[in-house]
Amino acid sequence: MTDMIGGEKMPIVLQSFTTPGNTSIVANSAGGTFPQIPVVVQPSSTAPFIDGSNAYLWAPNSAANQTVTFVSEFNFPLGLLNVALPVSVNYAFSGSETVVVSGVLEVVNLLGIVIATIPVFTNIANAGGPTSVEIASGNTLLALQLLGTTAVLTITATVTSGAVGTGNYLGQVTVNEVIAL
């Protein structure tokens, strides 16, 4: 009987890690030709896993106190609906040494034109340091006229390594769309 008074559930619409396939480097204090393709690096023995993964990324070159800016793009469909669409984003991330992340959701129509740009969270830092998995969250309600299109969630992370060792960065995004069934 619960269906009559609410409680319908939707699966997760997107859950994905940052990988060399969806992430590029747009700035790197150690130099290079941009965009640069990140590489998977061996993290320290105390680096946390995030949901089972420790495939941390870094630039192909490495320097002390290096600052690298990663841009990751995640796509998911918005579907054809006759009601507005609530979308929530949770982003779990970790890195060495300091990490600052921002998330922006763009809605792209069938012609590939961006018709809405929505900041989801801005300048969230890994205050707990390299052994912490930080959580950044945000949500939005997409209007009916934006649907039937594609959403692109862009996560930009600026990571600064320490004086010793190689930096690293790993994130996992989880997107929920809440739809009445």
Place this chain on the structure above:
Amino acid sequence: MPVALQAFTTPENTVRIADSATAPGPVVPVGPAIPLIDGNSSYIWSPVSVSGQTVTFRSVFTLGAPLLSVALPLTVYYAYAGNETVSVTGTLQVLNLLGVVVLTVPLFSGDTNLGNPLNVSTIAADTLLAASILGGTINITIDAVVTAPITTPYEPVNTGRYLGQITVQTIV
């Protein structure tokens, strides 16, 4: 909308409902330990610690259910870690103003940390609550079954531990 609720498991919101080493009851802080979750290293455990111990924790997180003329979309995101194997189940209940449960929604069940104490595992679920049931309280219950490492001889350094953080978003 901002985040409606973000909270860690603590001795205030969490009890042991089963414990292979002692009677159920309150939890105690242990640690600090890694990994941190969102900057927090305040793990909890039983006051008694033995090799291979299994403890079931129950955490209850409460938020008000607003009075709305439209339905309320709600997302629950749970990040957790522990030593050594953790399995979590989440349930949402809506209580009316009299405290009577009017709706129970299973959120997720049996999600694990893969037995990896360095792993911060994440699980998410969402639901749409009808306007007719709002105006009371929403309780989200997270049950976690945590099994400590088996060590011979038993080493206190391998004490079990558990930490979780819930993030609830409502989209109005």
